[in-house]
Amino acid sequence: MAEEQLEKLKQELRRGILVLAVLGSLRTPHYGYSLRKQLQDAGLDIDEGTLYPLVRRLADQGLLTSEWQQGEGRERRYYQLSPEGTSLLESLNTEWLQLNNHVTKILEAGNGTD
Amino acid sequence: MELIDRYIYAIGQALPESRRDEITRELRANILDKLEAISEEQGRKPSEAEVAAVLKALGHPQKVAGSFSTTQQLVSAELFPVYKKALHYGLILVFILALIQFGVHLLNSGNLAISNFLYEIVQKGLIMFASVTGAFYLLSNPVGGKPYFDPYKCWEPEKLPPVTRGWQRISACEQSVNFTADLFALLLLNYALWMPSSQLAGLTIAFAEPMLQWIPILSAIIVVSLIFGLWKLIYRYWTTATLVLEALINIATAIALLLVSRIHPVVVDISSTQEHTEALKIGNDVIGIGLFWVGIWLIFIAGWNLYRAWQISK
Numbered sequence: 001m002a003e004e005q006l007e008k009l010k011q012e013l014r015r016g017i018l019v020l021a022v023l024g025s026l027r028t029p030h031y032g033y034s035l036r037k038q039l040q041d042a043g044l045d046i047d048e049g050t051l052y053p054l055v056r057r058l059a060d061q062g063l064l065t066s067e068w069q070q071g072e073g074r075e076r077r078y079y080q081l082s083p084e085g086t087s088l089l090e091s092l093n094t095e096w097l098q099l100n101n102h103v104t105k106i107l108e109a110g111n112g113t114d
Numbered sequence: 115m116e117l118i119d120r121y122i123y124a125i126g127q128a129l130p131e132s133r134r135d136e137i138t139r140e141l142r143a144n145i146l147d148k149l150e151a152i153s154e155e156q157g158r159k160p161s162e163a164e165v166a167a168v169l170k171a172l173g174h175p176q177k178v179a180g181s182f183s184t185t186q187q188l189v190s191a192e193l194f195p196v197y198k199k200a201l202h203y204g205l206i207l208v209f210i211l212a213l214i215q216f217g218v219h220l221l222n223s224g225n226l227a228i229s230n231f232l233y234e235i236v237q238k239g240l241i242m243f244a245s246v247t248g249a250f251y252l253l254s255n256p257v258g259g260k261p262y263f264d265p266y267k268c269w270e271p272e273k274l275p276p277v278t279r280g281w282q283r284i285s286a287c288e289q290s291v292n293f294t295a296d297l298f299a300l301l302l303l304n305y306a307l308w309m310p311s312s313q314l315a316g317l318t319i320a321f322a323e324p325m326l327q328w329i330p331i332l333s334a335i336i337v338v339s340l341i342f343g344l345w346k347l348i349y350r351y352w353t354t355a356t357l358v359l360e361a362l363i364n365i366a367t368a369i370a371l372l373l374v375s376r377i378h379p380v381v382v383d384i385s386s387t388q389e390h391t392e393a394l395k396i397g398n399d400v401i402g403i404g405l406f407w408v409g410i411w412l413i414f415i416a417g418w419n420l421y422r423a424w425q426i427s428k
Contacts, residue, residue, distance in 0.1 A: 032140065033147030049173045052144060053181040056137070076147070077140050 018046060020096055022054060023081060023089045026064060031076040055079055063088060117162065118145055121169045128179035137182050145169070188247065190254035196265060197250045199347050203293055204242040210298050211238055214305065215313065222316045265348050275351045282426070284350045293343050300336045303329050318385035319394070324377045332370055339363050357423035364416035371409035375402050 025038050032052055039046055058064050063085035067078050081089060122145075126138045148168055152160045160168075172178060189197045212234040219227055256262050275282030306314060321329070342359060349356075374380070379398040383391050 031147070032144040033151070037151075048144070048148075048171070049178060049181055052141070056140075056182060074143065074146060075139075076143050 017096075018044075018050070018054060019058070020089075020092050021046075022051070022058065023063065023085055023092065026079050026081050026085070027089075029078040029080040031078050035079070058085070117165050117169060118142065121145075121172075121175060124175035125179045128176050129182065133182070137179075141178070145172070186255050188254070189250045193250055193254055193265070196348065197246070200246050200250070201243065202290070203347075204246050205239065206290065206294050207297055208235060208238040208242050210294065210301060211308070214298075214301060215309070218305075218309070218313055218317065222313075222318060269349060273351070273353050281422070282352045284346050284352060289343065289346060289350075293340070296336050296339050296343065300333060300340070303333055303336075318383065319381050320384045322377065322379050322382045325374065325380050328370065328374050328377075332367075332374070335363065335366050335370060339367075352422065352426065354423045354427045357419045357426065361416040361419035361423070364412045364419065368409040368412035368416065371405045371412065375405035375409060378402060380405075 021039060021042075021044055022035070025035055025042075030038060032048075032055065035055065036046060036048060036051055039051075055064065059066050059079060063082055064079045065082045066080075068075050069078050122138045122142050125141060126134045129137055145168060149160050149165060152164060152168070173181075212231055215234060216227070216231045219225065219230070253262060301308065342356075342363065346356070352360075379394065380401045381394060381398060383394050
């Protein structure tokens with residue numbers, strides 16, 4: 001039960017951060033698989049079933065632009081931040097840094113009283 | 115490759131047509147990229163089993179297709195408490211409808227058709243469940259994503275009743291009794307509007323002519339009371355304004371009932387044999403006395419409502 005609970009809470013915690021990570025990665029163009037690889041190399045292993053629909057949702061919201069390109073005999077859809085996505089990423093990044101700062105303080109204070 | 119085709123086709127079937135080509139095209143490209151990476155790692159073409167494992171890791175076609183569609187809920191979490199209440203009242207409505215039909219059938223034929231009564235409840239219950247759920251589905255998934263209305267908008271923290279004033283909360287039981295009584299009266303008065311024509315033709319009792327003139331007035335008061343009941347469903351506490359409105363509804367109903375109680379007879383025998391004439395004489399007396407005392411009781415309740423309103427406004 002505790003493990004299930006932990007898994008659920010971990011997923012909840014990751015959900016919001018994934019958007020930030022994907023937007024941050026797409027400052028340079030990527031296609032689905034290369035994006036996953038980049039996130040994986042950075043230590044963030046995202047399930048394909050989560051990543052690809054997320055990218056599509058962000059594109060549908062106008063935060064990403066996309067373009068089909070031919071390469072190595074195959075076509076691939078490349079995604080990149082749109083101007084709207086870029087400004088949103090800046091705001092989200094600021095929010096994330098502040099949140100991280102506050103939560104770190106809270107957790108450290110909690111450790112101190114133990 | 116055939117496995118991939120089959121997999122992509124299965125996903126496509128579960129996707130809306132407008133987005134099918136775009137999503138499957140991209141998914142295929144992603145799968146081929148992954149297989150290419152395996153191929154590079156192993157130095158050979160991936161085997162059939164490895165292709166199957168990649169597809170398996172991606173997930174069941176329905177699940178994958180579902181993850182690309184926008185989230186839809188049958189009933190949103192926010193509307194769920196109201197949905198449950200609506201089902202509760204819907205069930206009361208179904209029960210009353212079946213009960214009136216059962217009564218009419220009993221009066222006409224003298225048969226206790228219990229199985230028919232149960233069948234009517236199940237049939238009407240299913241229709242009610244589907245209709246209520248359909249309505250809440252539309253409310254939960256508005257076209258364009260913008261909600262049609264916010265049922266929890268009109269409230270002020272200051273208007274919430276104090277913990278010490280328990281009577282200011284409207285209990286679920288009180289609500290159900292009011293709703294049931296209103297609905298029963300409305301359906302009984304307007305039986306001609308909803309009863310099947312075969313049952314109508316077989317009726318042996320009907321409202322007398324002077325009573326028919328009162329039906330629209332009484333129905334209008336009951337409809338106002340029912341709409342007000344819906345409001346109380348969401349804002350479940352009394353305020354000065356709602357108590358005054360409740361008192362006004364009670365006074366209007368009381369006046370109407372006191373005037374109706376003077377009509378004699380309220381119901382008449384319309385059968386060719388006039389078999390109920392004697393029984394109806396007593397019945398009309400009882401109805402007249404009953405309506406008079408219900409009217410008096412409602413005036414008392416209206417006075418009580420106004421007293422409570424005065425208490426809150428103090």
